Amino acid sequence: MSSHHLSVERVVLLASLIGVCVSPLSGQTITYDAVSVDDGDRAPLVVIGTRVPTGSRHDMAGLEGTAWMLGKTLAAQTNAALGPEAEVTVYVGRSSTLFVLSALPSAWPIAWETLERTLFEATLDSTSFEQEWSTLERQLLFQRGSPGLDSELRSVQLIAPDSSPWARPTSGTPESLAALTVRDLEFLRLTEYSIGTSVVAAVGLDDDPVLRDHPSGRTTPPPDGPTSPPDGPAWTVGSRLSVTEEITSSWVSVAYPLRGPLPRTALEFVAHVIRWRLDPRPPDPDRYSIEVRLVDAPLGRVIVIDAAVAPGASERFEQEVLRIVSSLTEEPLEGDFFRWERRRFLAAQLLTGADPEVAVARITSDLMRDGEPRDLAADIWDITPDVVAHALGALGEPQIFRLGPDLASGGSR
């Protein structure tokens, strides 16, 4: 990596969430030279997240998995250079890659310098590449034919436009991996990785001059600005696809497109309410796993409900999802029911965000998408029944995908 990358000026929006195990619902977005100080001396660990706006959607056709391998190789290379007091983990997504550094308070400045140098300057290490290549090869072979992975890929393709690179498999395929070389990784890094467009968030960090005076801290706003998703809707006509496969579970995915510029926290609240209602007590033994997510798809935001259920329960589960969403739309939450839902949502967000790794992931996403982190607690208290009704009213027709055995016809395709 040439050294000119370091001379690119930028503003690093540092959400300095300070304190011991802080649940960072509201980070402060400030430039490096104004990092606030509070309780940093009592943090058991310093956690710093660096998000680079490069993900699997930047992979070239036939070389799927390039961004994945680049992220993994850089993390392995950094870890090889770090002492035992620090470690880097990496999460490669469709649109961005997040590196998370966890370090003892005494060790973070050197570890952070090592991470930044490795990400944007150092030559890629072929040994780390080979090791990560072998790991991914084993993983892909192990996953081949996995119905869960198959379902995930198909449901992602359902919410993206045809042939969208966003919908490609993030970790590639055995065939694309076989074609990958370290040069492909270098090319992706050279063309897409830029210190000027990355964002940083930290938890448990004091106002330390080493970070404040770091070259990446003295800069101007990111050239590309925030990367908010389009207002949508991602589609206007719903559809239903059912794939028969002789497997022992059924996979159901129901995706609702959203229309218009809606407050993100309110949409997450809607996803939370749907999830809560799909989780009865006592638990339904036919429901193995349920996940409700807000996804920034290429053409707009989407609420996706994914579930693995017993084969005989897939039809019932699908109908249950449709019924719950429909009833929320027709009979909006109000009064005590609304207040209890909001209280549970606040607690869930606080508890999830109390993990510094989750916190830096959320804040760097906010920074990249909106240019500033949300004050989640304030946003949650601002949610009203009207806001929720408006968000529910913005839901379009769902795309439904089901994968599983055909029980009615005796199981044959």
Added chain:
Amino acid sequence: MRALLGLILLVTAPLAARPQASEAAFTPDTVLQMPGGLRIVVLRSDPGGVAALRLSIPFVETAAEAGAGRMLAALAERRMAGVARQVGARVSASRTPWGLAYSVEGAEADLDYLAYLLRLATAQPRPENGIVELIRAELILDLERQDESPGDRLLADLRRATAPDLSPLGGSHSSVRLLDQARLRAVWQRTHLAPSMSLVAMTSASAVTLLAMLEQIGLPKVEVTEPMNAPDSGVVNRGPPPPGSWYAEARVDHAVADPHAAVAAHLLAQNAAGSGTGLDLSVRVWQLRDRSLLVVAGTALSRPAITSLKETVRSALADFSDSLDAHQVAIAVGRVGREYRARARTPGGLVEQVGHMADRTGGSSDASLYLAGLGRVTAESLAAYLDGLGAPVAVESAR
């Protein structure tokens, strides 16, 4: 409340002398001991809108009562779960080597509700019909599973060999079958006493506020209830030995919280992984109430390989002192310290670490002292620690 405050002995920590930055999180800000009541330890920080509370109760079972703690924990967790779900709080109840631990974590705004959950957890068990039987069936299933698991069988044998005076936390087949509502109530009355309870909290509320919320928790004084001493049959229900050969050795550490144990286990595990013998070895520190075991266990699929397995396990422990390298020890100390701190990165994790250590040692600042001690571990001190351990105890199982 003012009258109550007059009875309070207030001790402000830190008790440890100037802990380093990353240890400061583990040092209590306030320790409040109510005469005749519970102890409250508050960790200072801004927990960012989250409150985490962990209440522990020392608990010693006789052989005839073994498993009662597990059953009380299961009953408490059931009582808390439904109520906690209403406000999105996380709850758990667990049997530790030293007693029972009840934990709640949720929004700071729900602190009074979280305190109510703790009162609910520690209240006298009044299970609905069939619940005790259901939990007993689960405990028996656990015991049967352990009987089938070669690793668990080896650990049980090691416990019998090294700590015959300690009852297994999960109980025995005979003791669990005898646990009924009357027995559980008697054990609860003897143990759930306010003066023996200890709370570790991470919240922006003061210790006095917490005390007011938990004023009614636990029984006020010792009820004269004798522990049940009806002898356990001692019968161990066991099926045939598992296939293959299993062998384990343990060295006993009689210190309750010596950081050398974790460093030794880390290095032993590293040696085992890189030994290249092809044998499947595992290393662990097994914490019992008043001692810990440094265990190396292994398995060989064929009977002839048992000799090689025994030799490998023996030399892993016996030759360990000779192979200590200062650099490797320093790396292990760094890793163990980072992992310990990483488990404390959330409010719930921090109160668990501090409370767990206080249960072990009795000192509310001992998590901080443990970390400080860890930082002083060297190759020389580790060699001295290993020399001070008891002779290895061996157990085996072969078909």
